[in-house]
Amino acid sequence: MKILQSNCKKQRNIRMILLGLMLVFSISCQDRTTSRQQSDYCDFESFSQPCVFIKYKQPVNGYTVKIMWFQYGEIGNALFRLEKNGKVHYLFVEKWNDKFLYDKYCNDNIKYPNDTIIELNYIPKLDSEKYLSDNSPFFFSDIDFDGRKDEFIINRFKGGSKGSNAYDVYKVGKNEITLMSESPFTELENGHCEFSSINKTVTIHKHDGAYHYIRNTYQAKQYEIMNWDKPITQYKFELINSYIINNDEYKKYNRTGEKLQLIEKGQYKPNL
Numbered sequence: 001m002k003i004l005q006s007n008c009k010k011q012r013n014i015r016m017i018l019l020g021l022m023l024v025f026s027i028s029c030q031d032r033t034t035s036r037q038q039s040d041y042c043d044f045e046s047f048s049q050p051c052v053f054i055k056y057k058q059p060v061n062g063y064t065v066k067i068m069w070f071q072y073g074e075i076g077n078a079l080f081r082l083e084k085n086g087k088v089h090y091l092f093v094e095k096w097n098d099k100f101l102y103d104k105y106c107n108d109n110i111k112y113p114n115d116t117i118i119e120l121n122y123i124p125k126l127d128s129e130k131y132l133s134d135n136s137p138f139f140f141s142d143i144d145f146d147g148r149k150d151e152f153i154i155n156r157f158k159g160g161s162k163g164s165n166a167y168d169v170y171k172v173g174k175n176e177i178t179l180m181s182e183s184p185f186t187e188l189e190n191g192h193c194e195f196s197s198i199n200k201t202v203t204i205h206k207h208d209g210a211y212h213y214i215r216n217t218y219q220a221k222q223y224e225i226m227n228w229d230k231p232i233t234q235y236k237f238e239l240i241n242s243y244i245i246n247n248d249e250y251k252k253y254n255r256t257g258e259k260l261q262l263i264e265k266g267q268y269k270p271n272l
Contacts, residue, residue: 050114052076054098056122061140061149065122069096071112074105075159080138082152082177089177091152093168098137099123099157131195132167132188143169143185144235145200145220152177160189161207184218184237202237211268213245 054067063082070077080091100120104110112118125133125141133139133155140149152170160166169185170177180186184193184202194203200220207213220235242253242260245268252264 052112052114053117055117055119057119058122058124060122060124060138065138069101071101071105074102089172091170091177093154095156095159096137096154097157099135102157132165132190132193134165134190140172143188143195143202144171144180144237145197146235151180160192164189164191182237183239184216200235201240210270211245211247215243217241 050070052069052071054069056065059065063084066081066083068079068081075095075097078093078096080089080093082089082091098120100123101112101118123133123136125136125139129136131141131143132153135157136155137157138152138154141151141153142149143151143153150172152172154168154170156166156168158165167188167190169180169188171180184204187193187204187206188202192205192207194205195201196203201217203215203217205213205215217240218237219240220237222233223236224231224233226232238255239260240255242251244251244253248268250266250268251262253260254263255261
């Protein structure tokens with residue numbers, strides 16, 4: 001399925017606009033008396049750039065979620081606004097969609113006019129989906145095994161390899177949302193990763209044809225940092241083993257201290 005792309009200059013312009021809007025929104029809606037309908041969208045009315053406005057009817061992990069979506073084809077850049085207990089977070093996301101909007105475009109060829117306000121029912125993560133969701137557009141989860149569902153995960157529907165979903169993972173703090181930009185969190189795709197809460201591991205599977213395959217396993221390691229005047233425990237993931245198939249050869253590596261040691265190699269014989 002062909003993804004319609006805007007040219008690079010247009011994308012840079014949109015990104016600069018969205019980053020500017022993040023500053024505008026931080027002061028919008030303050031000290032204003034509005035009707036209920038106006039207050040729902042007053043932050044959206046603070047600018048005149050063309051986009052589609054999305055609001056989810058249900059709170060998500062206690063957050064009210066609104067999105068400005070700059071659609072191009074079945075995907076688009078988006079500015080998320082998450083509000084909870086009077087505190088607001090803003091998050092810029094590239095190439096995002098909601099499955100409902102994706103299906104509307106791909107199946108019904110519907111492209112929403114600019115300034116359209118869409119209220120959507122939120123599709124939650126299923127109880128059977130412990131870590132990642134197939135159809136939820138975004139969700140909270142505990143995928144770093146620290147006991148807190150404070151990872152905000154963006155589902156880039158059909159954005160992975162071979163039609164799978166890809167995911168962007170953010171850590172939600174008291175005052176900010178931070179992209180988790182290290183492996184394994186940059187490599188998550190549904191159907192291509194496994195989680196073990198017992199071993200605190202994430203295993204990533206990568207395929208490039210029948211005879212090119214990599215399986216990397218990452219494990220959470222505890223370490224302490226100082227939080228002002230007292231230590232707190234955090235987790236950092238490190239690669240502990242790797243299994244590689246390259247044409248007719250396979251190799252196995254295990255971590256020993258700071259190094260990955262080759263422990264086995266040989267001829268790869270697929271099960272025919």
